[in-house]
Amino acid sequence: MSNFRDTFTKDDKKDPPLNYDDSAFMFFALTMLCVVTVPWTIIYIRGLFSSDNADDQKTKAGSKLRNCAASTAQKHVAEAKEKSAMQSRVGSGKMIRGGILCVLWMLIFMLWGTVSNSEMNVQGFDPYSILEIPLGSEEGFIKKAYRKMSKKFHPDLNPNDPLAQAKFIQITKAYAALTDDVARANFEKYGNPDGPVQMKLGIGLPRFLLEDENQLMILCIFFLILLFIVPLGAICYYQSQKQYAGNGVLMETLRYLGQYINDQSPTFGMQKGPELLACSAESRISTKIRLSDEEDMRIIDRDVVQHKRLHERVERAFPVVRKNHRLILAHMQRMHKLMSPALIQDLSVLLKHSRLVTRSMIEIACMHEWFACTCSMIEFRRSLVQALDYKDSSLLQIPHFDQNHVKLCEKARPKAIKDLQGFLDDDRPIDNNKPGLKDFTDDQLLDVKAFVDHVSNLDLKWIAETEGEDLIVESDVVTVTTKLIRKNLQDGEAMGPVHAPFYAEPKYEEWWVFMTDPQQNRIMCFERVLSAEKEMEVKMRLQVGPGRTGKHTYVVHALSDSFAGVDRKAEVTFEVKSQKEVARKVFVHQEDLELDMQPTFFQSMMGIGPQEEDSSDEEDERPRKPAVTAAKSKPKAQAKVEEVESSASESDDESDSESK
Secondary structure, rough: OOOOOOOOOOOOOOOOOOOHHHHHHHHHHEEEEEEEHHHHHHHHHHHHHOOOOHOOOOOOOEEEEEEEHHOOOOOOHHHHHHHHHHHHHOOOOHHHHHHHHHHHHHHHHHHHHHHOOOOOOOOOHHHHHOOOOOOOHHHHHHHHHHHHHHHOOOOOOOOOOOOHHHHHHHHHHHHHHOOOHHHHHHHHOOOOOOOOOOOOOOOOOOHOOOOHHHHHHHHHHHHHHHHHHHHHHHHHHHHHHHOOOOOEEEHHHHHHHHHHHHHHOOOOOHHHHHHHHHHOHHHHOOOOOOOOHHHHHHHHHHOOOOOOOOOOOHHHHHHHHHHHHHHHHHHOOHHHHHOOOHHHHHHHHHHHHHHHHHHHHHHHHOOOOOHHHHHHHHHHHHHHHHOOOOOOOOOHHOOOOOOOHHHHHHOOOOOOOOOOOHHHHHOOOOOOOOOOOOOOOHHHHHHHHHHHHHOOOOEEEEEOOOOOOOOOEEOOOOEEEEEOOOOOOOOEEEOOOOOOOOOOOOOOOOOOEEEEEEOOEEEEEEEEEEOOEEEEHHHHHHHEEOOOEEEEEEEEEEEOOOOOOOOEEEEEEEEOOOOOOOOOOOOOOOOHHHHOOOHHHHHHHHHHHHHHHHHHHHHHHOOOOHHHHHHHOHHHHHHHHHHHHHHHHHHHHHHHHOOO
């Protein structure tokens, strides 16, 4: 049986691109567009009509977030959510994504119309169509058609027609396939005279990619994309990203904060915080100077109190820094009613940038191990969250409280309330008889009660140990495990957004845990805790230096970045023993012993076992006996050799003496 896979003789002229290439490309493009567009559309529509229910939010551990029930907090959270929902629904990003989706769906419908009207005709070897006879014709009818077609396309009758010669070869192969019983059965069963064959599939390409006149243009476009557009995009992305540090702060801001804080003393105060935030690159870039700002800022300048004034050169050279500085001070002094809507919008942008900037301030202070400076930065951070001025009482965080209520609490008898923690620990019920709440209405009292139930009331516990040991010995790494327990939460509850009605957006509480040396007031180690669960665990490790035995005393501080007056601290003491006092047994596992008996890679390459090497080492370390005793134990041959050598050395000595 002849092989029907042989290629046919054709003329030098190339065949045009196959008709199904464009259709195959249409199918491929339609499939890829549907894969991308359909899920994207579902997510987009769900984002338009979905509403976040804060009561159903849970943490990764499965705890339900507990939000503050005070009306001031709920109003603030509702306004922030409505604003964010409006921005997410009708913002520029949503509109751009919606426009892109519309274009993609238009392309899908266009491709669907093109594909539905196209016909897929794949050319192949069909002996019946070549002989122009119906499928299943008898052998006599096949021979008759063959004689007719062979006479028509015989090369002798068409000497100058190469297509006729190719056609004649096809006719001959078709006749051979239909007169061979096996080949004919294979074609009728599998569609190929040679039987079942593997089909190779590929991605359909559009027609214009296969045309000769477009090859140069396609090659130029390919090199343009590969050599220019892709590297240019990578360079642009790198240039835009190298401006930011790992924590998301601009490098310019980070350098400025580092230099400014480094030049100050370790007792850097929080009154300098507004200046640092106002001079940051994020604040200067995001804030704009308007024509109406001069009149609006004049109202604020009249009442705002500046604890530390800006330098005159800075105010003259950078009007935006002056504006930011005044807005921050006005926010901390709760002058929001004096601000115009445009200034309130600028203040919201500043407060959003303050999260990363103030965090960088704290990290830089921690890097210098300045605990007092770190506390000042954390105090400034929570002053922005709660809108508290320098040396303001922490009682102003309570809803509906002002300076008059603070004075009533501080002058209360027999037990005065000095700060927020004292208000939380006070056992008296929250009613009009409690200090500071005499003129409160029932709704205001409910807000105060909701605030008290929501503020973190921590219980701090610690344990110091060397992991895996009973006692702490010099040169050990001591692990101080600190547990922070929110007593105001029930089991299965987690801390929701803090009560911060003056802040720009919902804020979740963070805790900074420090271990300090009380003698030097220096930070030994610290951790930043973001957990909202009821119980939080922090592990801090420090190494005890050699020779430092006896009693060691450190202080663990837990500082909140959202509430003032609720910080906790505890004194950590532990006894360090000397290595002579504690005899520790070194436990060697049996598997380690067996592993020592295995040859190393070098030993296996040299053909030396570990036992042989150990034995040689033992022989080297073994003390040597006198020469006489050693000579007795040596073999006879070795003894004779030594005798010969000794006699030779004696003869040499005699010859030397005679020469002398």
